[in-house]
Amino acid sequence: METITQLVTTFAIVAIILSCIALAFFVAVQKKLVKFSRPVGKIDYSKVVLTDATDFARFDDILTSSTPTEIGTMTMIAQNDYRYFTAGLNIHGFDVANADASQISKTIQGMIQLTTLFRDQIQVRQFAKPVDLTLQIERHLKEIQNAEETILRHIDDCELYMQQIQTSILSDPDDTATIVQLEDEYDYKCREIKYYEWLIKERTEIIDRLKADTASGQRTSNEYTYLVSYEYSEQEHISKALTKDERISEACRKLLTTLRSMEGVFASANLSVSIATAKDIIGMFRQQMQPWEAANIPLRFLDDTSFFNPIISSDSPQVIEEIARKEKEL
């Protein structure tokens, strides 16, 4: 009996010690977890130190691929370690102002039908890009300025030609060929002056019209995109987890099917659509993150920069070799 009592007592002491250790560890981890979790209330951003702005591009990759069924190519944004994929559908709109009641009703019906496809989360994204007529006005003002300068140049040329004609007549009146040529040049310059004078009048009229439109209100040109997503679920693939490539191909197939069904509904609602390309998606990011650059530096210019090429090269060695070769030949 004593032995049993001793054994149980020892066991109890060990159990108490172990429990205390486990509890202490749990408390420590919980404390850490509380620190890690979002605190209730506001975040003090003044204490946030951002070391890398690319943290704001929260994606793994932008993939353009064809589906195994080859029903088309599409672009997806892969996120969350290739577990969450998003694809877009650009909407081109229709002319509501010229649509009759039956068409508008058809569009509303189409939209209602479209909502039946909304099972998972959808993001309807739009950017209202201002139509800036000031750029065109500035261009025309520059043309007017150029025209004025050209007129002055041509007036000088005309005076010069006139002097040359008079000199030619006095010095060699028989050289009709030179005189005729000079007269032709003179006539041409006079006609050019007339043209530029007319151009100034025309551009001034156009500027007036553009200014009147600018004053009438701000106009925007809108870019609409529907963004749909596929999320890889571990539970759905409990028997065999998919590899990264398998996840990509599964996402591509599912998203393309969704986009195709949406395309059909949009078509029946009088709207034309196109699947967003990699360029469209990058364009959306740029418009959001680098608005000035997106508006002023088209994406195609970046193709020529070091952005997509890790190594910067130069033609200089070849040029030097070429010069050396030519010098040798000489």
Place this chain on the structure above:
Amino acid sequence: MMISLTSVMQLRLVFLVFLALGCIGMLSVAFFLFRQSLRIQKEMQSEIQMAHTEPDAIRSPQKNIAAMRQICSPNALDPTNLGYIVLADGNGKAGNQVYVRSFSIVALPKKMEFLRTLSPLLNFRNCTSSIYIREADREKLRKSHDRYLDVLESEITVAASNLETNRERRLREELRDVTEQASDYESGREEIFECAFLFTLREYSLVDLNASADRFIQEAKKANIAVAICYGLQPEAFLMQTPLNQKFQALNNRTNVFKMSFTNVPFKSFYLKQSALSTIFNYSQNPYYHENGQYIGKNMSDGSIISWDPFDSSHDSYSAIFAGMTGTGKSATVKSAVSRFSDHMRFAGVDSQCPKGLTEGEYNALARQLNGKVYKIAANAKDGNILNIFELEPIYEITRDLKGQVQEERPTLDLSGKLQELKNLFLMMMTYDDVSQATVTLELQSAIQECVIDACTKLYEQKGIRDGDAESLFTVDVYRKTKKLLPTITDFYVEILYQFTVTRDSIKKSALQTILSTLKENVRELYYYIEDNKLHTLTAAEYEACSENDHADKITKKGTVITKIRGSRSYYDGQSRINFDQKCRFINIDISSLPQSELNLARVIAMNYINEHFVKARRSSKDNINSCVIYDEAHQLFDNKYARALLAMQYRTARKQEVSLWILVQSLCDFKEYPETVAILENTQNKFLFRHEEKTKEYVQQYTKMSDSQFAKLTSIGTSPSEKDENLKNLHRGEMCIVDGRSVYFCKADYIRSVERAFVETNAAELRKMAAGEQ
């Protein structure tokens, strides 16, 4: 005593058992806590690792993902302000900074209207908006309904007890509505969606941002919508505007990143019925505005400026079709557009119409206004302009890299293409009056084609001109490079005559005979005779020196009669007397004074000339000036198969050389009959349609994707050709429909009367008045 001892032992045993069990329980709890702690720690580590993962080029060596992420990220971002964030952005105007403020909707009107309720906010200048939609959680919604119904019922009871009749009535109505909604939703008759709305404004200064935000709030108020600044949540809201379809929630400052989350999003969301959801879509059409375009008129729907650029990057093809009946303002629109593009584009055209009361082509006034050139082609004018159909110019083959940049331009000579063009031109000359076309058999027709190609090939060979060799077109002496004299129709006729004398094949002989008889009228001057199966040609002087027989025919010494040819349509025979100046703003080939019966042939030959000297001569990278070619009354060509083939070839060349071809026809249905013209229609993205007849509906809709109401409008714009009222005609002149790809716009062309009237006006009486006024 024994009993008590046993009882004590039993009690001790029970205690020990309980103690053991308690210890086992404690150990189990300890084990659970330990496992749980390890799991949490592992999760935290993986989350931190994921947040800092850089999926860069190492993972995918072909693609520089890091660079892509850099392009998609701000240059720098300051999230420390609670009411806005600041982006560092390239070389922005105001100190490289962009100020961004996000809003969310906190209250929506009870009833939403399609294209009205949200449009002022969605169309707000420089505003990015995102609407997050997902199917509502049924259980959550049911509970929410239940709670609300309970509240309503208790409120009704209170109102009834306080004898507040009106309040009770309103509450009962509300109760009825909510019950109906709940029953609709619960029975599955109606779907409900959860929507969150986010708007982000941006400006280059804080002052502008504040002003813009004030205007935005005012707009929202007008639409009965309450918006709130995402105070303290600006970075989250900003990230939610990226096209990731993710809601973001901030983590603490330990990881410096934002965690993605679908729940507990701190922005208000709304439950919307399907019908309400359908109203949030904002599909009104965008303005028709090309950044480098020219003002051509105003949108008939909203009065906005229409700015068109045929070379806009949104266009796959640069060509344009102008279709409309006479008097609808088609030519006026084209002339007006040419004048506005004149200082940075070059134009060439074939002018075949002479307006009533005038003695010259309708584009001549425009050419003069732009200090361009007019080349008049007149019948039998001895010293008139000649367009040699054998004219040939080098074409520039452009090599581009994968990015579309011009790498190399190499001159070459497309002689084989030219031979095909010549074949079509000669066949068109021969089928000039349809009689010959009808009598020619298929066998003979192919023999004729073969003879034409052979003769042309030989003529170029004789001049040493070779396919693909641009240099073979020139002779080079010590001082300069000059273009060789090219073959002429007379040379061709002589070659055919020669072939005729030597060939023994009866079909070929018959083919040659047909060529000789049908082309006679196109030869300027030729004297020849055949003696002993040999062909002899004479000069005019030699011919005059020959003696005459009794019939006043000139004869040789052997008495053979000398054949004399002086064609009545010989204005294409000889070396060209026209030199196109590439710098000239507008080159107009005026064929309007030719007899009506000869216009088609002249049109095709002029087009051929423009193709050689204007379209092919275009150097796309060396000069940045774009070129356009205008073919008025092009539908006149469609009935002749050779003319159609030529037009199709020229269309392809223009496309290759990045030249914009403007084809003017009477109706879009003119393209209907033939595969070549249908191909042109299909490949042309820009279409300017003037008033069309109802009967054209099916065809127009097929090729423009116009809706019924848009087509109905197309039939009502402008005035009908039978309209007599001049004021009404002038009022509606220039109303047109622009079809650009799949978009349709109705526009009223704006002719600036004070400066464009001189060349747009085609009414002789008006022109006379104008001239008198000027004097």
